[in-house]
Amino acid sequence: MKRYDLIVVGAGPSGLSAAIEAAKKGLKVVVFDENEKPGGQLFKQIHKFFGSKEHRAKVRGFVIGQQLLDEADEAGVKVVLNATVIGLYQDKEVVVKLGGEVVHYKGDAVIIATGAAENMVTFPGWTLPGVIGAGAAQTMMNLHGVLPGKRVLMLGSGNVGLVVSFQLEQCGCEVVALVDAAPRVGGYGVHAAKVARTGVPFYLSHTIVEAEGDECVTGVTIAEVDSSFKFIPGTEKHFDVDTICLAVGLSPMSQLLKMAGCKMEDNPKRGGQVPISDSYGQTSVPGIFVAGDVSGIEEASSAMIEGRMAGNVAAEYLGYIEKDALKEELDTLDKALDGLRQGMFAPSNRGKLIEKTDEGIEVSQSLLKNGYIADEEIERFPGVVRKVGVHPVIECTQNIPCNPCQDACKKGCISIGKNITSLPIVVDGSECINCGMCVANCSGQAIFLVDEDKGDGSAEITLPYEFLPLPEEGTKGFGLGRDGKVVCEAVVTKCRSSKAFDKTHLLTIKVPKEYAMKARFFKVS
Amino acid sequence: MAERIKEHPILGDIKKGEPVKFTFDGKEVMGYEGEPIAAALKAAGLMVHRYTKKEHKPRGIFCAIGRCTDCVMVVDGVPNVRTCITPLTAGMEVKTQYGVSDKPFEEQ
Incomplete structure (x- = not known):
């Protein structure tokens, strides 16, 4: 031996x-x-x-x-x-x-x-080919370069469900819905927000009634559940999908x-x-x-x-x-x-409903229910300020252990302080040089550079972009809101890539100035 | 149905082995040497790996990491091969598994 x-x-x-x-x-x-x-x-x-x-x-x-x-x-x-x-x-x-x-x-x-x-959940049709674990999806797309499906429904709004949904979109799948029986999004708000703003609808308090198909998945029906997780009749919704992804812990x-x-x-x-x-x-x-x-x-x-x-x-x-x-x-x-192990998602806080941040700010309920922060909620967070000229807008609204943004800004515009879970703030009197390092370095893709008034009735927004193809300068399209819905017309004025950005490209779009604090994603028309 | 990712925004070109031919129920299919058999089948849009013994229900990829055994097939005459973790080689004979056999139920 x-x-x-x-x-x-x-x-x-x-x-x-x-x-x-x-x-x-x-x-x-x-x-x-x-x-x-x-x-x-x-x-x-x-x-x-x-x-x-x-x-x-x-x-x-x-x-x-x-x-x-x-x-x-x-x-x-x-x-x-x-x-x-x-x-x-x-x-x-x-x-x-x-x-x-x-x-x-x-x-x-x-x-x-x-x-x-991975955990599994059962429902009629759950054994059909096309019902896969979220881990299987990751294995297929990120290790073997094979698309897990074309139209996918994701069950589970924890970090795995959110992250894998985004990854599915990155490799060209369409995520038609993100569903969770729980009444609130389980994972980081920033992960949810980056999925929601691409147009993926969130269905909280919903779960799968049935997967349809004879030889493999051809569709799925979900329905709303009440507080004891029983289906509410009449709330059924149907989606044509070829893949159902389970991310249930x-x-x-x-x-x-x-x-x-x-x-x-x-x-x-x-x-x-x-x-x-x-x-x-x-x-x-x-x-x-x-x-x-x-x-x-x-x-x-x-x-x-x-x-x-x-x-x-x-x-x-x-x-x-x-x-x-x-x-x-x-x-x-x-x-x-x-x-x-600090912050709202610390193991000791599992299952608890946290209503206020450590700073005493009310947590966005829309973020927990819909996956995005509502327009009327966003300005109560310390990273979201209005200023003349280009400046960072940091839509990081939950206490999570993360601080690369404050090191990213060499001009000292962003501060988190000693406590790694504090919400980032925009430092008073600091001067942004539009370098984009904060946008690229934010793991949650929650930082935008905004010039609210270009003087010609327009505003410019620089956003993190990790999709292909990269839109070229002059590409026309639409600005999408945090909810993923079209809010205005937009045109790409710049697309920056750099080794230091590590494959997060910086897309700058021009939008009518009233949408400076609303448009957060770009879709080619 | 599925296909291969041509270019990935983060991973770029995903490295693959040499292209090889293998057969699925006697029909020729292309795949890449060394990738799991299941990945090659998925890329070719082949979803059903087997039918269960008692109820004859279809099964395909589920966990893709060799734990669940849903994806087993008859490979080169050997039944119950976990195709999601078995590397593809040129000329492999991959067959749909019916119960534990490569013969359809009506022939068993």
Whole structure:
């Protein structure tokens, strides 16, 4: 039986991070992953991540994935792929299926970083080809370059549903509706807003009645539900679609831990069956640790930090580092993780209705109900100010852990301050030079540069644009409101691309000046 | 129905292997070497991978990461192959799976 100091199960963000830290401390580490390629779900994430610099904010997920693989390589981490761990037995015996062979290994410490699996919901027709998980859509389009469908209905308004809807549109699919049985949008408002302004209608308090089709999906009917999630007769709506995408949450894949005899609990706040563990991933079985989604559903940024924690704890457990050195590492990681766990969407706030921001501003109810901020609500937020000349308008209205915008502006126009979850403000007396870095660097695509009055009755709006084809200068079309509906005629006056913008193009459109604070997207006529 | 993404605004050109021919129920189909069989089928607009044993209901891609087993087919004579995680190679014989057989139910 082959022995390793540390065996990590899962080569996703947390598993790789754990392996890197442990290998750096001198442990002999192996990572097993059942997939053909390492990186877990990171390589399917094409949006810019949230957080601050230390969390690699504003870097796209797949780029972070590559950075992690490079780091693992450098640290000498051995990653074995197509290796399914099928058993975790007494004394940390790890049984791995490698091709047709079953091989036994022994780890002095084991870190389980198996991640999560998608949840499903059932409805008549849910087994038809064409009903797919949101993860399947991401896999098809972002890894294999295949369109998941042409006309898609998305069920689920959490961050996965919102982000995948946007990605579907980016690769050329039409998202006909975003549906959720919950009465409020579950994910970040900025993710919802960027989907809504392209014209995707949101149907909250709605769910699927039936998927239609004999051999595969040809249509879908949704209906409104009441507060006890029962269908309200007469509220049915029908859509012709070829694809129904389900984004209804994730469940930890914790089976190996249960098998190993770790004490488990059913914890809805963590997403289901999870091992009971301390804040650094130590389970009830000494030497078996957990990191990432398997110990509670969060997201990739926090999974990477949890991985680093577990890697360090395992190193100390096996005597490769002293307690003092461990404490120092954990203090830094604690701070980084705390930063991500603040704000309205913090794990501790799950399920709570938050009516006011930390600043005491009423949260936009339209954003929660319709996916966009209503025109009459927008000006109560501190990032939205009126000024003469070009200036940023920051439509970031919820307390989320993210601050790249304040570093992006070299002129100091934008400030978030010490608290990473504070709403960004436009600094009094600052001077915008129209460089566009804030627009491109905002992971939520919530910043616009607005010149409210060009002196000829028009206004110019610069907006983030991540679609193809890129409209050329002079292209005529329409300005769409935050709700995705046509509000005015518009013409493209500039389209800026730059390496520093990292594939977020800056589209400048000219609109009648009364629409300066209303038009937020461009559609070619 | 589906097709391939020609140019992606963020990912640019998605790297693929060599174009190869394989068969789906005896008919020639094009795909790219190394991509999952299921991706090649999806790109060709082929949605039904199998019919269930008891109720003869159609199934296709569902999770696309090898967990749900909805997409299994008979590949080179072997039934229950998870097509979403099995790389395509030239000349592969991919067949619709009826129950656990490649023979339609009326012939079983």
